[in-house]
Amino acid sequence: MKTVPAGFPGGLRLQTHKRTTSEGLSRLVPLPERIILPLQQHIGLPPAPLVKVGDTVLKGQVIADSEHYVSVPLHASTSGRVSDMDMYPVAGGRTLCIVIEPDGQDRWSDIRPTHDYQGRDPKVVHKLIRACGIVGLGGAGFPTHVKVHEGVENEVHTLIINGVECEPYITCDDRLIREKAEYVVAGTRMMAHALKAGRSIIAVEEDMPEAATALEQALHGTQDIELIAVATCYPAGGEKQLVQALTGREVPSGGLAIHVGVVVQNVATAAATYRAVTRGEPVVSRYITVTGAVSQPGNLQVLLGSPVGDCLQMCDCDVDGRVVLGGPMMGRMLEDTAAPVTKTVNCILVGSAATVSTAEQPCIRCGNCVDVCPVRLMPHELHQAARADDLESLRELHLFDCIECGCCAYVCPSHIPLVLDYRNAKEAIAAQERRRVGADRARARFEERNARLHQQQQQRTPVSAPEDAAERLEYVRQAAARNKS
Ligand code: SF4
Ligand code: SF4
Structure with missing residues (x-):
């Protein structure tokens, strides 16, 4: 595997605190008492509710959708009854949420796999990505189908799958790669097919050797995807910084990666694409890191809409200190731990590490x-x-x-x-x-x-009537027609 320098100006060599969470297997968070699903979990316009209070829903059922280009549908993350639709706390304020009281059975709706995607029109995968509510799961939340569409329109040549997890406390991508490397590799191929990209790269940070090994094993010696390590330097995982490190091309001021022929997606987004194609499964759960002042830090697999407080409890944490969603460098303060885990939450950081006061x-x-x-x-x-x-x-x-x-x-x-x-x-x-x-x-x-x-x-405006009778008749007919219209 090749290693490249970070290749951008500035940046920081930060002391990392990853080993406490990267080494243990991820744990499943039990079904919470209620699931709170904000309509707005992505960049763009929120979808409109398709259910009402009292409706029963199945896991994976579309409960909100939108016709807007920059928007995605929202799916129930478990089966149960819609018990409320109101404003609930999230990071940065309150927003409209659909609340589901789980029935405890976690019953799936009728989801189906797409067979032989490679033999089909790339648009099939593209549409599936939208239908399954896939957005950038690295924390940005940009709708993936829009990136794919714009990538095809702009004839991008390179797909980069970003596993460069440069925030010093976050390891959920590292853990996901180690546990689901085949999903990431297969999802990369599916995305490359949808994008018609000639070159595919999976990038990890230099200090993620176990993840790199897992990916190498999943690639089975195939050459269609390059595996590249990027030297550890914050923020090497930033989209523009990564493009520069891997392709040598600088994204211009005000521009996007597609302007230099590249689409960048997160490893979790690639794994979500794999689930969408092979099972028809929408995004209803994700990996998150819980770390900082908690007794049992680690990575959790959590249903979207589960309260942050449930994840903290699972890690044996009585909140004493600030809670940040995201890492210490880019995270946002959370006022209320009743707020739910959404598609863009990759880390819950508690206590002194989250304090910059x-x-x-x-x-x-x-x-x-x-x-x-x-x-x-x-x-x-x-x-x-x-x-x-x-x-x-x-x-x-x-x-x-x-x-x-x-x-x-x-x-x-x-x-x-x-x-x-x-x-x-x-x-x-x-x-x-x-x-x-x-x-x-x-x-x-x-x-x-x-x-x-x-x-x-x-x-x-009155026009003097013509002298001739036939002309006068025509004049009257036209005036009547104007009045009707
Ligand atoms: S004091 Fe802070 S903001 Fe001012 S130049 Fe120094 S680093 Fe920059
Ligand atoms: S936060 Fe903005 S201004 Fe500050 S170093 Fe990063 S890119 Fe530059």
Whole structure:
């Protein structure tokens, strides 16, 4: 197996804390008392509910769907009765959820495998990916069918399956690869078929030797998929950073991986594709890492919608300290452990490791943040513009190229919560954009209405009747027809 350098500017060599969770087998979380399924578990528009309170549902049944391009259906993660549909806590606030009271039988709906996918039109796999609600399970949550569609449209040549788990505490991808390497390899082939990509790469981090061995064994010496290790450096698993390390091509500012001919998917997304094709199974569960101040850290296989608190209990944790969903570098604070595990939750981090609460001091312009930024931004200037609500400067400083890796905040001696500033600024710009689009639409509607009224008025303007009787008759007929329309 070849090893390549991380190949991007900046970045950090972080002390990792992975061994405590990567070595034990994953454990199954028992069926919870209730399943809480947020409609919004992906980037894009949420699907609309297809069930009502009181309905009985089967595991894998579609309970919400959407006709929008950037959206996916939502499936029941167990069988039972819909007991509520209301706003429930999630990371960052509250959102509309469908609540299921499990019947304890975990009965599947009528799901079916797709045989001989290689002999079929790639669109069959593409459609299946959407139908099974597959999104980026590495934490981004971008609908996979959209990436595949855009990849085909842009004739991408390379598929990268990302197993480079660079956050220092998270090992759920490592564990998934070790336990389900054949799923990842077969899912990679299925995705490559859907994308019509000529080159497929599975990438792992250099410090994941057991995962690499498991993949080598699953490949059985076949040459259609390259297995490449990337030197350990945070954030080597970032999409653009990985593309650069593996292909030498830099994704341009404001651009996407497809603009350099590449689609990147997470290893768990590849495994989900394997399940979708071979069984017709939608995404109803996932691997997560539970770590930090817990007595029994490890990786869990959990049904989507299970409360975070149930996962913590399973790891013998009485929450004493902050809980973060995700790793210490990119994770988000969770206020309420009743919140459910969703498609984008890859880690629950508890306690001191999740704490970054040293008092903030003013920026001393030391430049540390500039040195470590992997996308060559000016983090301190972004910070100043964000605090001044200077949205124009934020755009000019390429705020939207920031991948929120947290390297700048990690090295900042003034303990400035830089990433929080950037997230708030991005939300402010997005809100401004929504207002602008709304105002443009309202103006367009107003102008259309004026034009319509003007046209109607002109049609009603009296015209002197012709002298000739036949012409007069035709004039009356036309006027009557206008009135009818
Ligand atoms: S690291 Fe912190 S203190 Fe130093 S320049 Fe950046 S924002 Fe300012
Ligand atoms: S969080 Fe953004 S600005 Fe800070 S180092 Fe990462 S990419 Fe650069």
